[in-house]
Structures are given as structure tokens and as C-alpha cells.
Amino acid sequence: MSDWEASASVVSSKGKALGVLIVAWLIPGAGHLWLGRRKKALLLGSITILTFILGILMDGKLYQFEAGQSGSESLINSLATLAGLGSGLLYFISLLFGLGKGVIAEPTFEIGIAFLLSAGLFNILTAIDAYRCSIGYDYDAAEEARRLAKQQKQQKKQKKRRGQEKSSAGGSSK
Amino acid sequence: MIHFLCLFYLSLAISIVVSATGTNDRVKIVKNASKYFAALFLGSIVVGWMMFIVGG
Known part of the structure; x- marks a missing residue:
């Protein structure tokens, strides 16, 4: 079937493809934008950013690596942190501004966590897709x-x- | 109500992202997304309702 976007391009080297992957991880949608896939960038980037913002607004918690936890607790915490890290710069900026602390008393606390983790996982998928597009994966x-x-x-x-x-x-x- | 809205949004977001990362063809994206959305949204409502019934 024909490609959705005629302006789409691929990169010339593995190093550049790796660059696309990193940029796509750091800024949601930027990897596809680099490759000229504007519609896909807008679609995937806006979904990731909106999901992340909704998660923060719903008082969800952004997990961080913590020392001194029991085995299962530390495993769950690490997995949640990795999923959160998937959001790239959004994660670090939110932590920098003291957002994403999580308010357990709020009824939307757990849904907020689900949104924040989903946003990270969405962005990981998007970054992998951008990498595949960059190497011309058919x-x-x-x-x-x-x-x-x-x-x-x-x-x-x-x-x-x-x-x-x-x-x-x-x-x-x- | 908020749970219902969140379920709707998350199902929609998951279906669009998953279908859009598997192809570069617009027709396929729309077709797959609608399929995934119907399955996810209706499936989660049915499962949630059953859990509600079982939980009393």
C-alpha cells in the first residue's frame, strides 16, 4: 500500500538513526518530525503530551528509583520508573518543577498514575517506530x-x- | 463518570498509538485503530461490570 506521507525520508547512517531514536525519546513526536512525517508526529506527539499532562493534572505520581525497598516493592518501583522515564524531557521537567508528587487522598490518584505510565510507554513505542522509519523499515x-x-x-x-x-x-x- | 471518561480516552489513545506505530498507511491505521478501540473499550466495560457484580 502507498505511504501516508510523501515528504517522508530516511537517514543515511546508523549514527543518525540513533540520533532520531534519542530525539524521539526526549521530545515526543520530534523523531517523526525529523524524518518529515509531520502527520504522524502530530498524532503521536499530541497523544503522548496530552496523556502526560492529564496524568499530572489528576495528581498522579511520577515514580523515581528509591533505595531501601523490599524486593517486590523495588521491582514494581523500578518498572514504573522506567515507564515514566519513557516520557523523556517531560519527566525531567516535571520533576524539576516539583510536579508529579502524587496526592493519595485524591480520587483520581490511581488513574493519574495510569496516565503517566501510559504516556511513557506510548513514547517508547513512538521512538521505536521513528527509529524503524529512519532506517527505511518497510x-x-x-x-x-x-x-x-x-x-x-x-x-x-x-x-x-x-x-x-x-x-x-x-x-x-x- | 471520570472513570468512564478516562477509560474512553485511554482506550482511544492506546488503539491509535498501537495501530499508528505498526504501519505507515493511513487506511490501515484508521481500520486497526477502530478495531482495537472497540475491543478495548467494550472489553474493559464488560470486565469492569463483571468485577462489579462479583465484588458485590
């Missing part, structure tokens, strides 16, 4: 290859089954 070709591989696997299975049926029929007729 989604349609990959899908076609997957479909062909699946078809071949099914054909092999059918052949094997037929062979088994033949051999069992031959054995019973003897």
Missing part, C-alpha cells in the same frame, strides 16, 4: 514476508499430515 514488506512464512509452515504441516495418513493407510492394508 512494514508492508515485513508483513508480506510473515504471511508467506506462515503459509509455507502450514503447507509443510499439511504435507507431513498427508505423509502420516498415507503410511498408516499402507500399514493397515498390509
